[in-house]
Amino acid sequence: MLPDADLTIHTAPPVESFEVGASRVDAPSSLAHLVSDDARDRLAHSHGQAFRDVVRALSGKLPHIPDLVVRPSSEAEVVQVLDWCSDANVAVVPFGGGSSVVGGVEPRVGDGYAGVVSLDLTSMDRVLAVDRTSGAALVQAGVLGPHLEEQLRPQGYTLRFFPQSFEFSSLGGWLATRAGGHFATRLTHIDDLTESLRVITPSGAVETRRLPGSGAGPSPDRLFLGSEGTLGVITEAWVRIQERPRWRAGASVGFADYDAGVQAVRALSQSGLHPANCRLLDPVEALINAGSPTAVLVLGFESADHPLHAWMERALELCLDHGGIPSGPPRYTDSADDRSARTGPSDTWRSAFLRMPYQRDALAAQGMIVETFETACTWDRFAALRAAVDDAARDAMRQVGATGVVTCRFTHVYPDGPAPYFGVYAAGEWGKTVEQWDEIKQAVSEALIANGGTITHHHAVGRDHRPWYDRQRPDLFAAALQAGKAVLDPAGILNPGALVDPLRRA
Ligand SMILES: Cc1cc2nc3c(=O)[nH]c(=O)nc-3n(C[C@H](O)[C@H](O)[C@H](O)COP(=O)(O)OP(=O)(O)OC[C@H]3O[C@@H](n4cnc5c(N)ncnc54)[C@H](O)[C@@H]3O)c2cc1C
Structure with missing residues (x-):
């Protein structure tokens, strides 16, 4: 009903x-x-x-x-x-x-x-030092995204870490949750931009050594990245900064057959081209947020060093091999100013992406259930995982009397698998929408774990994901983490x- x-x-x-x-x-x-x-x-x-x-x-x-x-x-x-x-x-x-x-x-x-x-x-929100030779900055952890970029910009640098929550999240929060930014490939998590950390624990301060890489045993940074405020307070970090990109290339490619789109993205992820943007929207997501009747791949490259025509052309060849049809010629910009005309589905999607948090809050106030969940899995498991999640979400919606749709897009892709991000938009019953969502979330979380996914690719564990995280992590690892916590x-x-x-x- x-x-x-x-x-x-x-x-x-x-x-x-x-x-x-x-x-x-x-x-x-x-x-x-x-x-x-x-x-x-x-x-x-x-x-x-x-x-x-x-x-x-x-x-x-x-x-x-x-x-x-x-x-x-x-x-x-x-x-x-x-x-x-x-x-x-x-x-x-x-x-x-x-x-x-x-x-x-x-x-x-x-x-x-x-x-x-x-x-x-x-209140701990300053960029304390910039090492131009190495391309790194020492930053206090409480800085919010925009203020961090404001401090780096006059020096010609950027962290280029843009989670959707960029405006209202902090460097320390990103580090403590192993957040995912806008790079769809290669530098996907804040981990990849982290050189070293300083952490205050109740047992004392821990400062890791600034290194571009190291084989000296398990990485101390890795103990604190993703520690979610349970092992110490991250106060400062050296992060890898970049020159602002000068060249950009963007395109959107439609796929009448969603599965062919998935294969195109797999080919791209294994091609070594490393697009900065490689987001495949399924047909429902494409319709709602990009105004496109078919699945759409939003594709982009960026560089501070070189023009990107060859990269984009090869990426489009791979898409064509899988039946993709570009919505128009690729757009190239070659200056630090990217305020060129934006018209295609990828631009519609980009502005929808920036509006999404605000829309969600407005819809939630009207009794809608609007929420997302995310995961990652290997390519061989993706089709089964997506089908199971879709079934679980639809079933749960029926059970709780909510009518709606489930959408899927890729936020990040790796050579061995995608990070699918699901959305639920359903008409709920005001006064019960939290309980209705909790049941849907329970069902989809079970489906994720049963089908080889992770309970989170970048949203972290917190309190809400504990039941599934506790099953996902090896018991001995949990015991080792607890022992570490007892020391710190x-x-x-x-x-x-x-x-x-x-x-x-x-
Ligand atoms: C609309 C919306 C969009 C989002 N988009 C993304 C996205 O694109 N990518 C993504 O990864 N996440 C996203 N998130 C989730 C969230 O923004 C991230 O988890 C982010 O990293 C949290 O940062 P924060 O500063 O807000 O941390 P908080 O929410 O304040 O804290 C998060 C966790 O980190 C701990 N913590 C915070 N600061 C420190 C510190 N200095 N030392 C130790 N522990 C600390 C807290 O105790 C808590 O456990 C989104 C959230 C919303 C609401």
Whole structure:
């Protein structure tokens, strides 16, 4: 049965109507100047930006609110906060931009703590040094995307790391979640742009050595990349910067047969051409977000060093081999200014991509279920995985009485497999959309794990992916990670509930 099409626009209730309660903890007077117990501030730090966060905020239901928000502006202050919290059994949830979509910053820490502090790192937001010889910059972790680029631009550089949440996420958040940026191939994750890290743990500071590469045992950077605030607070990183690209090439290619499009992308991913953009939109995604009646491949190359005609021409040959039809001639730009006319499906998709977060929030306020989930798998498994996910999502939508569509695009591609990104757009029932989504999410997560996918390619584990992450990771690896956490965070105060349980509370 179709739900009633109730498109009432729901707005967030006033701050006073949330049950915030008095803070359960008092910070030492030496930290007083960093601390806020303001209700609005605490509410703003009580959730991330997933669909379920947006709807719960609109419904006035934010059950886990930090006792205090603390804003250090130096490493010494981070040390002081961690010392106090370790002694006083206060949980600490590091907070960058707060754009987590997996419950990573929600202070859902269980009952074993005297209180919870949200450690907002955005006051640590400066580029401290640029090494022009090596092409690297030392950057404080609390900087948000636009402010980072503003500081690099006058020096002629860019990090060129553009997740969809670029505007409201931080370098530290990217590092702590192993975020994925706009490069569809090769430099897909922030890991690839990381030279070294500095991390403050309750047991002391860890600084890794700046190296372009190293074979000296397991990489210490790798311990902290993706640690999601559970092992320490990332305060600084040397990141690999680039000159701003001068040459760009862009094209969009339609595929009447989606599976042929998949084969074309596989060929591209194995060709060594390394397109910066290689996003295959399935027919539903293409219709909704690019206005195209067939599957579309959005293809792009960029370089600060050389024109890209040969790369694009070879890529289009590969597409033609698989039945692809370009929507028009490729567009080439050869200056740092790329404000050339944008007209094709790839441009329509690009502007839809930038609008998506805002559209999602607007639709969520009208009782729609609009959310995404993402994974990666090897090419040999992709067809079965996509079919299983599609079936699971449609089945779950039927079960919960939501009518809608499931879309799929590739965000990143590797020689051995794609990172498919799924969207659900469904008419839900206001007041129940969180529960409806939770059931859909449960079903698709089971399908991902059962079909050889990862529970996340770049959104991280947080709290929401724990049940599937715990099954995906080898048990002995989990034990080793817990042992490492016990050394770095002996009191088990750092982001309890996310990623890995502290040993003493497991
Ligand atoms: C609309 C939208 C689009 C998105 N698009 C993308 C995308 O394209 N690619 C992608 O990868 N993700 C995407 N995300 C998810 C999210 O933006 C990323 O996970 C991002 O890396 C989080 O950064 P943040 O600064 O907001 O971190 P937060 O949300 O503040 O924190 C995320 C996690 O990192 C920890 N953390 C934060 N800062 C530190 C630190 N300095 N030290 C230690 N731990 C820390 C937190 O405790 C938490 O566990 C999107 C989210 C939204 C809402």
